[in-house]
Amino acid sequence: MASFSPADVSMWLPGCCYLLAALPGRSQTRAPWKRAILATWIALICSILSLVSLDRGSLHPAGDLPGHCMLVLISFLAVVITRYSESYLNGEQGQRRFLSALMATFGFSSAVMIAPRLDLLLVAWILSSVALNALLLYYPDRRAARMAAHKKFLVSRTAEALLLAGTVVLYRGYGTLNIAALNHAVLTEHPHTLPVLVFSLCLSLAVILKSAQLPLHGWLIQVMEAPTPVSALLHAGIVNLGGVLLLRLHPFLDAEPWSQFLLTASGVTTLVIAGVVMLTRVSIKVRLAWSTCAQMGFLLAECGAGLYGLALLHLIGHSLYKSYLFLSSGSVVQTYGEDISLGEIPILRRARVWPRILSLLILAAAFWGGHALLARTAYVVEPVALVVLAVGVAPLLATGLEEKELLGSALARILSLLALYYALHLGAGAMVRSELDRPRAVSALFALGMALLYAVQIAVRAGDARRLSRLRIWAFHGFYLDEIFTRYVLAIWPIKVSGSSSDPLSRTSTHREYA
Numbered sequence: 168m169a170s171f172s173p174a175d176v177s178m179w180l181p182g183c184c185y186l187l188a189a190l191p192g193r194s195q196t197r198a199p200w201k202r203a204i205l206a207t208w209i210a211l212i213c214s215i216l217s218l219v220s221l222d223r224g225s226l227h228p229a230g231d232l233p234g235h236c237m238l239v240l241i242s243f244l245a246v247v248i249t250r251y252s253e254s255y256l257n258g259e260q261g262q263r264r265f266l267s268a269l270m271a272t273f274g275f276s277s278a279v280m281i282a283p284r285l286d287l288l289l290v291a292w293i294l295s296s297v298a299l300n301a302l303l304l305y306y307p308d309r310r311a312a313r314m315a316a317h318k319k320f321l322v323s324r325t326a327e328a329l330l331l332a333g334t335v336v337l338y339r340g341y342g343t344l345n346i347a348a349l350n351h352a353v354l355t356e357h358p359h360t361l362p363v364l365v366f367s368l369c370l371s372l373a374v375i376l377k378s379a380q381l382p383l384h385g386w387l388i389q390v391m392e393a394p395t396p397v398s399a400l401l402h403a404g405i406v407n408l409g410g411v412l413l414l415r416l417h418p419f420l421d422a423e424p425w426s427q428f429l430l431t432a433s434g435v436t437t438l439v440i441a442g443v444v445m446l447t448r449v450s451i452k453v454r455l456a457w458s459t460c461a462q463m464g465f466l467l468a469e470c471g472a473g474l475y476g477l478a479l480l481h482l483i484g485h486s487l488y489k490s491y492l493f494l495s496s497g498s499v500v501q502t503y504g505e506d507i508s509l510g511e512i513p514i515l516r517r518a519r520v521w522p523r524i525l526s527l528l529i530l531a532a533a534f535w536g537g538h539a540l541l542a543r544t545a546y547v548v549e550p551v552a553l554v555v556l557a558v559g560v561a562p563l564l565a566t567g568l569e570e571k572e573l574l575g576s577a578l579a580r581i582l583s584l585l586a587l588y589y590a591l592h593l594g595a596g597a598m599v600r601s602e603l604d605r606p607r608a609v610s611a612l613f614a615l616g617m618a619l620l621y622a623v624q625i626a627v628r629a630g631d632a633r634r635l636s637r638l639r640i641w642a643f644h645g646f647y648l649d650e651i652f653t654r655y656v657l658a659i660w661p662i663k664v665s666g667s668s669s670d671p672l673s674r675t676s677t678h679r680e681y682a
Contacts, residue, residue: 178217178235178281181210181242185274189267199266200253206270207249210277211242217281231281231347232598233414233479237407238280240486244404245273251494252396261305265394268301272400279408285334285344289327292408296323299405302397303390312392317662318653319386326376333369337362346415353418367423370416371430374409378463380437385649388456395493398452402459403490409463410482413470414599420470421601427609430471435616437464440646442620446627447643451496459489472613473601474552480588480595519569523625526564530557551605552592554614558621560584 188199188206218235252269256262275298278291296319303316338344340362341352353363379387390401413420413430420426441461448454462485469478534553560581567577627635641647 178214178238180213181238182274182277184210184213185245185270185277189270189274191263191267197253199263200249203249203266203270204246204253207242207245207273210273211239211246214238214242214277231415234280234411236479236598237411237482238277240483241273241276241280241404244400244486244490247490247494248396248400251399252394255394255396265302265305268298268305269396269400271298272302272405276404276408280411283346285337285346285349288346288412289330289334292330292412293327295405295408296327299397299401302400303393305393305397309392311389313662314653315386315389315392317660318656319390321656321660322376322383322386326373329369329376330373333366333373336369337366350416350418353422359422363419363422364425367419367426368429370412370419371426374413374467375430375433378406378409378467379460380433380464380467381440381460382648382652384437384441384460385645385652387460388453388645388649391450391452391456395452395496398456399490399493402455402493403486406459406463407466407482407486410466410470410478413467414475414479414482417470417475417599417601421473424606424609427471427473427605428612430467431609431612431616432471434464434466434468434471435612435619437461438468439616439620439623443623443627444642444645446624447639452493455489455492455496459485462489468613468616469555472551472610473605474549474555475599475601476592476596477552477555479599480591520625522565522568523561523621526568527557527561527621530561530564551610551614554617556585556588558617561621 184206188203214235217238218232249269252265256265259265272295275291275295279288279295282288282291300316300320303319304312306312334344337349340360341349343349376383387401387406391398393401420430438461441457441464445454445457445461448457462481466478466481466485469475469481531553534557535550538550538553563577563581563584567574627638644650
């Protein structure tokens with residue numbers, strides 16, 4: 168008896184709903200918005216149904232669970248962002264154009280999550296980027312918006328060309344583009360071949376370019392010129408597509424240490440530098456943009472180090488958290504202004520160094536001791552992930568060490584967070600996990616990057632402001648990395664001023680420094 172899988176049908180319905188809602192119409196009333204919102208709800212229901220398949224009367228999880236989980240996530244974000252956009256753009260010109268581009272972006276992004284073949288995935292990735300470009304240029308007369316879209320266009324096309332080249336080489340070597348078949352072949356038959364090496368390196372470079380890693384990050388910061396729903400969509404969904412590709416094609420990373428090192432080195436560098444720059448920013452949305460840049464570096468480093476379960480949790484958590492922060496950024500500004508007028512903003516004190524160092528040492532010793540005791544009797548977290556956990560919860564313990572009355576609540580929060588993470592890690596680790604051991608150099612690089620980030624943040628918060636003034640100036644300007652990249656972009660392909668066909672935008676007139 169042939170098996171019937173609702174996932175085979177329902178997983179494609181979300182994208183079809185979005186693309187139908189993206190079709191142009193003549194109505195200029197609120198009817199297009201109502202149809203789009205209805206389409207997002209139908210897409211969400213279908214994406215949830217795609218998580219299971221029906222085989223001989225019994226339900227089973229879908230074959231590519233990480234991709235289907237991300238499909239549910241993007242469908243949920245579509246509901247929230249579309250409803251928010253309806254009220255946000257009320258009274259604006261060009262709403263029909265915005266809505267068509269928004270629905271098209273959701274539709275092609277959904278196809279990236281569940282496409283069974285590499286060629287379909289690549290086409291969907293390209294089309295989602297093109298649709299997003301139309302959203303970034305919703306206000307085409309804004310020079311900063313045009314420059315951001317211009318730089319993103321060049322970076323995206325380069326990334327897609329790399330992935331296309333890798334796909335061609337892989338097809339010539341294996342004769343198929345089916346993702347499941349390729350993953351199985353890499354794991355069981357030919358893990359170390361030239362096509363695997365080429366595709367793995369091309370995939371890693373393409374994801375680095377698409378994920379706004381330094382020094383190619385400037386477009387992600389400057390897309391603040393677009394409406395707030397576009398920022399939420401980009402930072403919570405589109406920029407995460409590179410991470411989805413790494414999770415769906417993780418056997419290629421497991422097979423090639425060079426790709427692991429490339430992703431980890433790029434991610435750690437971006438994480439440390441962007442994490443420092445973020446501390447100097449004042450604008451809420453720009454600070455969130457730098458946070459996204461750092462988080463994408465963190466995600467790539469996790470994939471390079473083989474922490475796929477942690478990366479999947481990171482993707483889901485970052486998407487939900489960042490979309491909420493962007494969509495609520497306006498109310499945050501209003502609340503902050505009211506708190507200032509009422510004198511309810513606490514004065515920040517210089518952080519003390521010893522509690523933060525001691526808390527990290529205590530947690531590291533406790534985690535490593537627990538790992539050594541439980542490794543033979545129970546499933547434990549990967550050793551390199553313990554470094555991430557220690558760095559993540561160390562500030563909580565440091566607060567308890569500084570103020571003794573808060574020590575009990577800090578310990579309770581730490582235990583609760585660790586228990587929650589362990590439970591989520593069991594589920595995420597069962598969906599996708601590393602099949603081969605990582606070289607020690609890759610894990611050491613990742614751990615060193617986390618320790619360096621923690622040390623730099625302590626130095627910034629606890630150091631002498633006068634001695635750190637020069638570092639703060641450089642950090643405020645992003646260490647001038649985007650200026651250098653913009654200079655070369657304009658030299659390669661100048662962008663024209665609107666209304667003039669001959670006068671290109673200059674570097675000084677287009678580059679706007681955001682605080």
